[in-house]
Amino acid sequence: MRILFIGPPLYGLLYPVLSLAQAFRVNGHEVLIASGGKFVKKAAEAGLVAFDAAPGLDSEAGYCRHEALRKESHIGTKMGNFSFFSEEMADHLVEFAGHWRPDLIIYPPLGVIGPLIAAKYDIPVVMQTVGFGHTPWHIKGVTRSLADTYHRHGVGAAPRDMAWIEVAPPSMSILENDGEPIIPMQYVPYNGGAVWEPWWERKPDRKRLLVSLGTVKPMVDGLELITWV
Numbered sequence: 001m002r003i004l005f006i007g008p009p010l011y012g013l014l015y016p017v018l019s020l021a022q023a024f025r026v027n028g029h030e031v032l033i034a035s036g037g038k039f040v041k042k043a044a045e046a047g048l049v050a051f052d053a054a055p056g057l058d059s060e061a062g063y064c065r066h067e068a069l070r071k072e073s074h075i076g077t078k079m080g081n082f083s084f085f086s087e088e089m090a091d092h093l094v095e096f097a098g099h100w101r102p103d104l105i106i107y108p109p110l111g112v113i114g115p116l117i118a119a120k121y122d123i124p125v126v127m128q129t130v131g132f133g134h135t136p137w138h139i140k141g142v143t144r145s146l147a148d149t150y151h152r153h154g155v156g157a158a159p160r161d162m163a164w165i166e167v168a169p170p171s172m173s174i175l176e177n178d179g180e181p182i183i184p185m186q187y188v189p190y191n192g193g194a195v196w197e198p199w200w201e202r203k204p205d206r207k208r209l210l211v212s213l214g215t216v217k218p219m220v221d222g223l224e225l226i227t228w229v
Helices: 011-026 039-045 059-073 086-100 113-121 136-152 216-221
Strands: 002-006 030-035 049-052 104-107 125-128 163-166 182-184
Touching: 002 011, 002 086, 002 113, 011 030, 011 039, 011 104, 011 125, 030 039, 030 086, 039 049, 049 086, 086 113, 086 136, 104 113, 113 125, 113 136
Parallel strands: 002 030, 002 104, 030 049, 104 125, 125 163, 163 182
Antiparallel strands: none
């Protein structure tokens, strides 16, 4: 089976889908990751075949510009007209999918180009969660930013997902959808690789404290907030 994974070109959106893609590949399926810019190489470094749907895209700079505009507009957490780069990926990916013809499309909540392609070519589509609180409202809100793209490619509306894949443990799940079947999955994180360093074995004089800032905060605001540490 040919499976197209949508990997929006930001670390926190691409990396969560790579473990499932690797699992499908190990089980004999033909897997392809669609992303853009430098994140195509990041998918390839995970041992997967990747397609660059937005050559030359600097998604991190684009996201920072969007965040700056959001702050200047004082819209708070309201959803703006931002497709998380599905718009930038659309034309190349629609053309490619028409030739490659996947049997299944899997997309994360912000990879809304996936349902557009599924609708255009009548391909089953499944949504994989990447966190705890996903709702149809969130996905539909981002999809609205693709209204012109849907019109440009002759697609009327997003199709209904065949299923949702839930990565949260059952005891912690607060998933809400419109009745799509929910498939639970034990999540295996992917965060890239590293080369073992001898200092990792060093026994510290004091307890070590690990602070994770994620990938978005340092990208948008830098590390000035923690320089005092």
